[in-house]
Amino acid sequence: MFRSFLFYYLKFLAAFMMLFVSTLSFSQITPFEAKGKNYSASYEECMAYYYDLQQQYPAIEIVEIGPTDAAYPMHVVLLSSDRRQDVSKWHVKNKAIILINNGIHSGEPDGIDASMLLVRDVAERMQQGNTSVENVALAVIPVYNIGGCLNRSPFNRVDQDGPEEFGSRGNGQNLDLNRDFIKCDSREARTFAKLFHWIKPDVFVDNHVSDGADYQHVITMATTQHNKLGGPMGDYLEKIFEPSLFAVMEQYQYPMLPYVNAWGKDASEGWFQFFDSPRFSSGYAALHNVFAFVPETHMLKPYAQRVDATLKFMQVLIEYCQQHRQEIHVIRDSMLNVQQQQTVFPLQWTFNPKISKKSIIADISTRK
Numbered sequence: 001m002f003r004s005f006l007f008y009y010l011k012f013l014a015a016f017m018m019l020f021v022s023t024l025s026f027s028q029i030t031p032f033e034a035k036g037k038n039y040s041a042s043y044e045e046c047m048a049y050y051y052d053l054q055q056q057y058p059a060i061e062i063v064e065i066g067p068t069d070a071a072y073p074m075h076v077v078l079l080s081s082d083r084r085q086d087v088s089k090w091h092v093k094n095k096a097i098i099l100i101n102n103g104i105h106s107g108e109p110d111g112i113d114a115s116m117l118l119v120r121d122v123a124e125r126m127q128q129g130n131t132s133v134e135n136v137a138l139a140v141i142p143v144y145n146i147g148g149c150l151n152r153s154p155f156n157r158v159d160q161d162g163p164e165e166f167g168s169r170g171n172g173q174n175l176d177l178n179r180d181f182i183k184c185d186s187r188e189a190r191t192f193a194k195l196f197h198w199i200k201p202d203v204f205v206d207n208h209v210s211d212g213a214d215y216q217h218v219i220t221m222a223t224t225q226h227n228k229l230g231g232p233m234g235d236y237l238e239k240i241f242e243p244s245l246f247a248v249m250e251q252y253q254y255p256m257l258p259y260v261n262a263w264g265k266d267a268s269e270g271w272f273q274f275f276d277s278p279r280f281s282s283g284y285a286a287l288h289n290v291f292a293f294v295p296e297t298h299m300l301k302p303y304a305q306r307v308d309a310t311l312k313f314m315q316v317l318i319e320y321c322q323q324h325r326q327e328i329h330v331i332r333d334s335m336l337n338v339q340q341q342q343t344v345f346p347l348q349w350t351f352n353p354k355i356s357k358k359s360i361i362a363d364i365s366t367r368k
């Protein structure tokens, strides 16, 4: 009788423990995964998920940065193999620091859901002492345009292939936040400036979705213009950094294309590259000698595929930065040295169609 009682008691205990374990693992499943991969987390679900992860992983710390034009403040999720996150120590330890922005246009939520998967993946690897993420530090903005994210509807971008419901482009004041860096009409831009100068990233990513053109690729890339960036950073970006990312993404079955900004002309005549002046996030980053990448997934591809491509790009970027962090730091330092000795500062440019057309066509013809 006693043995039988003990048996049932242990069985009950095991069942209870299993329930506990499954509750824990359930808390790590993103709403995107749980609801069929055509679903994007709401603002509340997104933040609740990150707070659950913070409980689970000591490598994660969520910090409130400052106000936005919505009722909620902006947060950043810090992540490194250090047990306690201290951004100044990231610099002392020579980590490659990557700042990732999501949902600046909340109708383009791919990065919001992809980053939730990314942070879980990297935190798990850090927990296991995996050296593949030892020398990188991540700062992830879960949602930049909170006001837009709260304004959910299936009809904000009707041509887009999913998710079933998502936010709007404008923020709480209906400002386009990706035209507001430098100008700072929004509280978001002022809070971002504070965050940016605190984190002092080496690399910046701002996740987007395209808006119009049709083509085969799932993901395109609006890298900051190397010729505008100039100096050692411009050279490195054009000849080494960007081609490496394109090559590895191709291995992952997500070949990329430079961001397509087409206005009806044939590609063989050349298209203008996207000019990221400092009112755009990548232009703002470039102004501070930070390498900037703007993934633009293709709006006409299914949501699950777009999220996966965005996640893959961020993983590939982390892998590159982990392996080449010293190189990245040396190049950025040398850029600063060049600028400190600079005596002439161009304030205006004139367009040279001969050179520009040649470089754009070369760009298109060397990439699939």
Ligand SMILES: [Zn+2]
Binding pocket: 105, 108, 208, 209
């Ligand atoms: Zn966008």
